[in-house]
Amino acid sequence: MKNSASRRTQKYWLYFPLVLMSLFFLAPMYIMLVTGFKSFAEVDLTRMWDLPQGIAFDNYIEAFTKLAPYLINSFKMVIPAAILSSFLGSLNGYVFAKWKFKGSDIIFPLILFGMFIPYQSILIPLVVFTNTIMKPLGLSGIPSLVLAHVIYGLPITTLTFRNYYASLPTELIEAGRMDGADMLGVYRWILLPISIPGFVVVLIWQFTSAWNDFLFAVVLTGNRSWPITVALNNMAGSQIIAWNVQMAGSFLAAVPTLLVYIFLGNYFLRGLLAGSLKG
């Protein structure tokens, strides 16, 4: 990659809009962080920009104690859900983009449409399904939640991968076929390795949406198996809400997701290198 000296100096002015934007993104995070360190009486609209009167970790300790038992539930649910739905989405995307069958141009929009279904309107049939079919199989609770996230994640993962693969040139596939691979082989050996940016984007989405989901979690699990989002909501309380503890807890609950972003973010670079196409 040519990087002439002039282009390098040209780039420094880009930091200006970048930092400006960063301030927009940081403002709410600052409030969240600062409130997490305040005492209950300090939580006040008029003083929201003020720094806390002392850095006490009480809120974080209280939040952690209340949330930690449910952390494992979240992981048990999110990891299978994110991986399964990403993988299935990738396969579907491949078929709909490069390996079409008769009617696939109609079926793809039909699958996509599933993304728009408002979850509130299907709560009841979902609960009925879980109780009549999943519970007798001993699969209620977290397995049901995983199933729900995988199924309702299919439309968006399929969409993302389908569009990602559609933008790859067909010569790739042809080259693989000519080397003797069948369609599945082309997927395994050619497409999968360069799908990393696609997986990064999809995993980020699926992990976040499953991790932060509240509606399915509260309805499909009982208090022994509910994930961290329900515990977080409960920590708020119903009538008198302790925002200082709530914000500390929210920050803690967001840390795993942030770590996932950082970890996956490294693949943005690697994907670039792995994806350098050679003719």
Added chain:
Amino acid sequence: MTKNKDRYLNLLLVSPSILAVAIFVYGFIAWSIRVSMSQWKGLTADYTFVGFANYISLFNDPRFLVDIRNTVIFTLVFVIGSISLGFFLAVILDQGLRGEAFFRALFLFPMAISYIVTGVVWRWLMNPAEGDRISGFNLLFSMLHLDFLINKWHTTVTWGIAAIALAAIWQMAGYIMALYLAGLRSVPEELREASRIDGANELQIYRYVILPILTPVSLSAIIILGHISLKVFDLIIAIAGKQYPLDVPAIYMWQTTFDGLFYGRGAAIGTLLLLSVAILIIPYIRYTLKNEAQQ
């Protein structure tokens, strides 16, 4: 084209997904439509057929009209704002600046924060109090002598929902940035070099070469953002509670169904929501698919 073995293997691979969607999406939608044409009110299921009575009462309902107006405003502001900001950030970060990883994580972090807290923080930030109780962004603006920016945010008459869209943009722009970044990274460098050799400057390269290639990404982004804006519920409740001027179909549906126990009417709202999506999205998708087939 495909060999015989391949011809059926592809169908086999997607059939679990097709089956799942058939049951869990279309099967449930069918149930919902059935409920919407019933008079079910209360905890006991009552499927007595009443035709389109629920739908008719909705169209005569001023609250539902408020919902539609709010959805249109929210969708426009949210989708256009998120895509513009996301693309803008992706282009900047694509330049290989130092600290890219930090900025990437920073812009993505809002998506990781729970909606309860996002909602409350933005509610505080957008507080419209004046005089000695001024706070939030308004306070910042007045301290920076940018008084002309002070406004009533989400309590503004009619357009208040646009302020909530701002909070939503804050939350989602990072993800759109990630989508575009992934797309930009898959554009072969040779293509850019060739264009540079042809004499194009960076701006022209982005406009005439890269943007068209990223069309599938833009399609993904529009659909993802569109589906969020049509279903937006948690964020609005966290910021504004259940309040009439900021009502949207998803909240109305929740209130009608679970607070008011009027299942028939709630299902009608849900069905109308889906119908409006179908009318907008499906032609758009078919048009895009046709375009791709031509390429």
Added chain:
Amino acid sequence: MKKSIIFHFAVVLLILSTILAACGPASNEVEVFSWWTGGGEAAGLEAMIKVFNAEFPKITFNNAAVAGGAGTNARAVLASRLQAGDPPDSWQGHAGQELIGTYVKDSKIESLNDLYKAEGWQSVMPATLIPLISQNGNIYSVPVNIHRANVLWYNPKLLTDNGVAVPKTLDEWFTAMETLKGKGITPLALGEQWTKMHLMETVLLGTLGPAKYNGLWDGTTDWGSAEVTTALENYNKIAGYANTDSASLTWQDASQLVVNGNAAFNVMGDWAEGYFRELGKAPNTDYGWAPVPGTGGTFQFLSDSFVKAVGAKHPDAAEAWLKVAGSKAGQEAFNPVKGSICARTDCDKSLFGVYLQSAMDDWASNTVVGSLTHGVVANDSWKSEIDTALGAFVGSMDVNTFQAALVAACKSSGPCK
């Protein structure tokens, strides 16, 4: 490849969690649904659970509480489970039409007459309360606490500094607020939509008086009458004295304005008192209370109560829980911590703080009417329709349209013809 390791790991996790899920609890337990998950509410519940564990050591208490203001989330979960035929053993509900019009109407909860007889609660629960939780002679829930809705909170210093006396009638209130407004003080602190419904119901009570107020809910008072028009106009006038940013404030933010000295008056239920104390404020110094002007001598109440599910998996355990919820020990453990008064009339007064003691006196002597916002006088559908009408009214301030909508709501979901 790294991916296959992750995949295998995920599969193992999936299998493990399936096995763990299948080994469910087998011992005797009672699953109790509530929305008491934070702060004083949770602490009060914990105290009551302690009493339960001491009395019934063999039964495990399964605390299935889900937070959400006044149980909005818990009720959605509850509704879904009831639809699927999988009710919890007992759940929390606001005493009154919220229970009767919803759960009794669809036969989801059991009649508790035998329990009341066995525990002798007929003589201990207030006589005005029992008809409100019964239908056709059957009592359906065990009230644990009583909250008062028609309380006017005020900042004593702001009032004395500006020569304003605590108003007793609506006219005195208007005058007081006009004076304060003239001095540049926000007269009334108001919050988001539901707090406006709360204000409205106290104004309805203050304008109509208890008898006609009750008539609104049993069909004997005409919603279209001139008196209701006056009440709605009063509401408009009062709301005009409120802070302009009310739509963006929760009840907590609004009440806080009073103790911070930013507003003089606030109409809110007496859970605000618990909040004030948590903020470290002192009664009578930092905040004072009085009945909402026009409602002196009337106690507008709401009550949290527990029910027994039809088809409960552990009916005996559910009854054990109800016994504790209705017992003197249980209520004395719960209420001082929660910040409410006992539903029973024989609780030990010395356990309670200054405000609560005065509330107990009022509860014993005042006329009792029910709250609208908190589920006593109207069923859920009716309340939801009133809420929609109120939402439109807040923006338009058009009394005629609002009144017409209220008449329609009564016909659609209430007893009006």
